[in-house]
Structures are given as C-alpha cells and as structure tokens.
Amino acid sequence: MFEEEIRFLRKMSKRQLAQQILNFLMIVSSALMVWKGLALYTNSESPIVVVLSGSMEPAFYRxxxxxxxxPDEPVRVGDICVFKISGRDVPIVHRVIKLHDERKTGKQYILTKGDNNQVDDRGLYNPGQQWIHKEDIIGKVKGFLPYVGMITILMNDYPQLKYALIGFLGLYMLINRE
Structure with missing residues (x-):
C-alpha cells in the first residue's frame, strides 16, 4: 500500500506537487493566524500553555x-498566573499568595507558590529577586482541559517523535488525493 502512494507521488506533475505544498503551507499559516488572533483576543502573548510539572496538583496536573x-484588572491573591522569569525560557504556573502595592509608584509586588510546593517561589526567582511584577505575568488561567497537552510533553521528551509526526503529516499532505 505504501509503495502505491510513492508511485502516485512520482507520477504527480510539478504543478500538482506545488499545489499540495501550497495547501500544506496554507494550513500552517492558518494555524499561525489563529494563534495570533487568540493572542490579540486574550491580550496574552501565549493564550494556551501546557502544565509541565506537578507543582500545582491537585488544581492542575502534568x-x-x-x-x-x-485582563487589565490588578492581580489578586488566589489568582493562578503564568509568569516568566527573565533569562529563562519556560513559563511557570503558580498561585499568587501575597501582594504588596506601593502607593507612590502604583507598582504591584507579587509572590507566588505552587499548590503542591512546601515553600514560596523566591527560590525560583532570579538571585536577589524577592517578588515578581505584573510585567512578568503572561496571563491568568481562565480555563483548562485535562491531559490534552500530554502530546506536547511527549514531543519534548522524545524529539524523534516530533520529527516523525511532522514528517508523517507532511507526507500525508503530499500524497492526499483530495
């Protein structure tokens, strides 16, 4: 069966092959447009994230x-926020446990902690950093789907799976006859 698809691929004209490649690129660009549209709608640079550790159990699982x-509203104690520490690539999902508002500047100092952790996040912040600020927050959690992000974790843990999946999808797009 696979040999039949390869033969079909070889019989394709340059025009048909170009059309299949353009179809694939349209799908990829549509996905990017949806992502950017979600980012604009939610006012967040990353409207969807996957929980990578068990630090927020039982609220969220890996x-x-x-x-x-x-939202433009201030952060409150109890909010579950996703934030980035400068110099690190992976955002962190933890709950706000303490706030300090500076009246003169209006700056908000935020302390976070994972629900499943024994201590606050000061050990995760950069050396000498005691608080994070609103600028560090990527977004507040508005909803979740359990375990849907496991495929992302598997692709990060096993990079060859990622390449196999991309290769399979690319090949499927090329040999798809519709």
Missing part, C-alpha cells in the same frame, strides 16, 4: 492544557 487571558 499535561493539562491551560487557557489564559490578561
């Missing part, structure tokens, strides 16, 4: 897909 939004 592999849960989180939907984020970044």
């Amino acid at each position: 592999g849960d897909l989180l939907f984020l939004g970044l």
Whole structure:
C-alpha cells in the first residue's frame, strides 16, 4: 500500500506537487493566524500553555492544557498566573499568595507558590529577586482541559517523535488525493 502512494507521488506533475505544498503551507499559516488572533483576543502573548510539572496538583496536573487571558484588572491573591522569569525560557504556573502595592509608584509586588510546593517561589526567582511584577505575568488561567497537552510533553521528551509526526503529516499532505 505504501509503495502505491510513492508511485502516485512520482507520477504527480510539478504543478500538482506545488499545489499540495501550497495547501500544506496554507494550513500552517492558518494555524499561525489563529494563534495570533487568540493572542490579540486574550491580550496574552501565549493564550494556551501546557502544565509541565506537578507543582500545582491537585488544581492542575502534568499535561493539562491551560487557557489564559490578561485582563487589565490588578492581580489578586488566589489568582493562578503564568509568569516568566527573565533569562529563562519556560513559563511557570503558580498561585499568587501575597501582594504588596506601593502607593507612590502604583507598582504591584507579587509572590507566588505552587499548590503542591512546601515553600514560596523566591527560590525560583532570579538571585536577589524577592517578588515578581505584573510585567512578568503572561496571563491568568481562565480555563483548562485535562491531559490534552500530554502530546506536547511527549514531543519534548522524545524529539524523534516530533520529527516523525511532522514528517508523517507532511507526507500525508503530499500524497492526499483530495
């Protein structure tokens, strides 16, 4: 069966092959447009994230897909936020446990902690950093889908799976006859 598809691929004219490649590129660009549209709608640079650790159990488990939004309202104690520490690539999902508002500047100082952790996140912040700020927050959690993000974790843990999946999808797009 696979040999038949390869023969079909070889019989394709340059025009048909170009059309299949353009179809594939349209799908990829549509996905990017949806992502950017979600980012604009939610006011968050990353409207969807995957939980990578068990630090927020039992609220969220590893592999849960989180939907984020970044409203203009101030952060409150109890909010579950996703934030980035400068110099690090992976955002962190933790709950706000303490706030300090500076009246003169209006700046908000935020302390976070994972629900499943024994201590606050000061050990995760950069050396000498005691608080994070609103600028560090990517978004507040607005909803989630349990375990939907496990495929992302598997692709990060096993990079060859990622390449195999991309290769399979690319090949499928080329040999798809519709």
